[in-house]
Amino acid sequence: MSSPRVLIYLLRRDLRVGDNPIFNEIAKVAQQSQHPFTHFLPVYVFAAQQIEVSGFLASESDRSPFPQARSQAGGFWRCGPHRAKFLAESVWDVKKGLSSLGSDVAIRVGMAGQIITDMLDAFKQANTEVAGVWMTEEEGVEEKREERDVRQAAEGAQAEFQLWVDEKYYVDDRDLPFQNPRQLPDVFTTYRKQVEPLREAPRRSLPMPKKLLPLPDMIPPQPVPFLIPGTLEDTIACLVEPLEPSLGLSNPPKWPPKAQSAHPFHGGEKTGRERIKHLITSGHVTTYKDTRNGMLGLDFSTKLSAWLALGCITARQVHERLIDFEEGKTDVGKGVQGYGKGENRGTAAVRFELLWRDYFRLATRKFGPRLFRIEGFKNDTSYSWKYPNKDKEAQRTVARFLEGTTGNGFIDASMRELFLTGYTSNRLRQNVASFLAKHLGIDWRIGAEWYESLLCDYDLSSNWGNWQYNAGVGNDPREARVFNPVKQAHDYDPQGEYVKNWVEELRPLGDPQVLFQPWKMADEKKTDLGLAGSDWVEKPLKRIEFRPGRSGGRGGRGGWAERRVQR
Numbered sequence: 001m002s003s004p005r006v007l008i009y010l011l012r013r014d015l016r017v018g019d020n021p022i023f024n025e026i027a028k029v030a031q032q033s034q035h036p037f038t039h040f041l042p043v044y045v046f047a048a049q050q051i052e053v054s055g056f057l058a059s060e061s062d063r064s065p066f067p068q069a070r071s072q073a074g075g076f077w078r079c080g081p082h083r084a085k086f087l088a089e090s091v092w093d094v095k096k097g098l099s100s101l102g103s104d105v106a107i108r109v110g111m112a113g114q115i116i117t118d119m120l121d122a123f124k125q126a127n128t129e130v131a132g133v134w135m136t137e138e139e140g141v142e143e144k145r146e147e148r149d150v151r152q153a154a155e156g157a158q159a160e161f162q163l164w165v166d167e168k169y170y171v172d173d174r175d176l177p178f179q180n181p182r183q184l185p186d187v188f189t190t191y192r193k194q195v196e197p198l199r200e201a202p203r204r205s206l207p208m209p210k211k212l213l214p215l216p217d218m219i220p221p222q223p224v225p226f227l228i229p230g231t232l233e234d235t236i237a238c239l240v241e242p243l244e245p246s247l248g249l250s251n252p253p254k255w256p257p258k259a260q261s262a263h264p265f266h267g268g269e270k271t272g273r274e275r276i277k278h279l280i281t282s283g284h285v286t287t288y289k290d291t292r293n294g295m296l297g298l299d300f301s302t303k304l305s306a307w308l309a310l311g312c313i314t315a316r317q318v319h320e321r322l323i324d325f326e327e328g329k330t331d332v333g334k335g336v337q338g339y340g341k342g343e344n345r346g347t348a349a350v351r352f353e354l355l356w357r358d359y360f361r362l363a364t365r366k367f368g369p370r371l372f373r374i375e376g377f378k379n380d381t382s383y384s385w386k387y388p389n390k391d392k393e394a395q396r397t398v399a400r401f402l403e404g405t406t407g408n409g410f411i412d413a414s415m416r417e418l419f420l421t422g423y424t425s426n427r428l429r430q431n432v433a434s435f436l437a438k439h440l441g442i443d444w445r446i447g448a449e450w451y452e453s454l455l456c457d458y459d460l461s462s463n464w465g466n467w468q469y470n471a472g473v474g475n476d477p478r479e480a481r482v483f484n485p486v487k488q489a490h491d492y493d494p495q496g497e498y499v500k501n502w503v504e505e506l507r508p509l510g511d512p513q514v515l516f517q518p519w520k521m522a523d524e525k526k527t528d529l530g531l532a533g534s535d536w537v538e539k540p541l542k543r544i545e546f547r548p549g550r551s552g553g554r555g556g557r558g559g560w561a562e563r564r565v566q567r
Helices: 021-030 081-099 112-125 141-156 188-195 232-240 269-281 284-291 305-309 315-327 345-372 392-403 409-421 426-439 444-454 460-471 485-492 497-502 512-516 523-528
Strands: 005-011 039-047 106-110 129-136 160-164
Touching: 005 021, 005 112, 039 081, 039 112, 081 232, 081 269, 081 444, 106 112, 112 129, 112 141, 129 141, 141 160, 141 345, 188 345, 269 284, 269 305, 269 315, 284 345, 315 345, 345 460, 392 409, 392 444, 409 426, 409 444, 409 485, 409 497, 409 512, 426 444, 426 460, 426 485, 444 460, 485 512, 497 512
Parallel strands: 005 039, 005 129, 039 106, 129 160
Antiparallel strands: none
């Protein structure tokens, strides 16, 4: 019998079994008579620099060796409760999918490079050879640092290190019209024209593996002082436990009676695939172009972004299901408007938005650390930003912004929805970013970090790229773009239903003019509603004038990298 030769696969944001090139390769190896590897160990690490891991400590007397996972500009928890839950569900769904193939995922806590180093040492002590360490390439400063550390660990142990192409995007990296990332156009439209026609751009997806190599007989344990839970529920509890419910806010939003979330979804490959099918069979993918600027309900947009961000599904899987529907290849969607009639406005718009995700990711590759700098991709130093860590008034302004008490109904509704649900629509995200950066002049990174903390569908490149875009320091050819949130509210929430859903105090109001600008409320009405003397009504952070019938202030491109097919 040959000596064991283990291959370790470090998962990150490729949390799926199907259309996964590494699992697909191992499935091929398992069919060979002579294997280059005898055992296969998938590993997922809750990365301590991005996720607070003190909830995994084995006992109350233990102390975490890692600093708190907080953001730089605002000091927020980098992964808040909504995304933590969705992430845990996605990891455990991979475990479930692999268990049906006789495999599993070893969940660990810490820094990826050190976890792999410890595993390699443990295997060596057990006289077990680790022949290789594989992982998928990702963009981002921390992600590149992880790849460097894991490479050094593998090569230090004489194990093969292989970095695989990230295949969850729409256009495969190997099919791009350029090789040097500096050749990426600074305007999206130019890039889009380079890869059109979009319907022909993606590669085919890979099949679900039917068999994998067995797990090694010995799996190194989690290093102290952490303990890995044995259930999904306990994993979620460990991720959420260190995060105070208020997330540091003095007056956090409270759930309004009868308000309903537009994003009540669970993470994982299974639910992601089900969502794609639902969009087709319900007809919503056909009407997407017309409904994507909605704000209430489950189906005004695809809401695929959270699954796409974690790699639970891939853009080319979405594309293939659209092709099947457009060409009537399967019975899925049969009888629905557009079935078997080729590409339509809705399906074309979904592809367009998927490409936006690709573009922001490539921009991250091109500009690197400039993604996180106040000057942005443009290296623009012309703005006089206000910094809450240096200015008490700016600090108070940011507090009201985060709590949803700015005095602008549209903005406040979005900020409360975000805090309570981990979601807010593309239309609102653009308005919120413009409001903070352009109307208030606050360091736009505060908003980007708050979104990173709270959004279920947080994606590094899409989030930071879009905040730069709306702050005027990113890849926006229209530098003077400014949203008027009052006009936007009249355009997209004319009856005020969205604002009333999340701002309970304003529900009795009938006049949209007052609903969107509560500082215009008559004194008698303020008294009747118990709002007299309230700063967020009496002293809005910014009085933005607008009356229906005026023009201007609509603004906006196709959408935030998240609406894209996402929201």
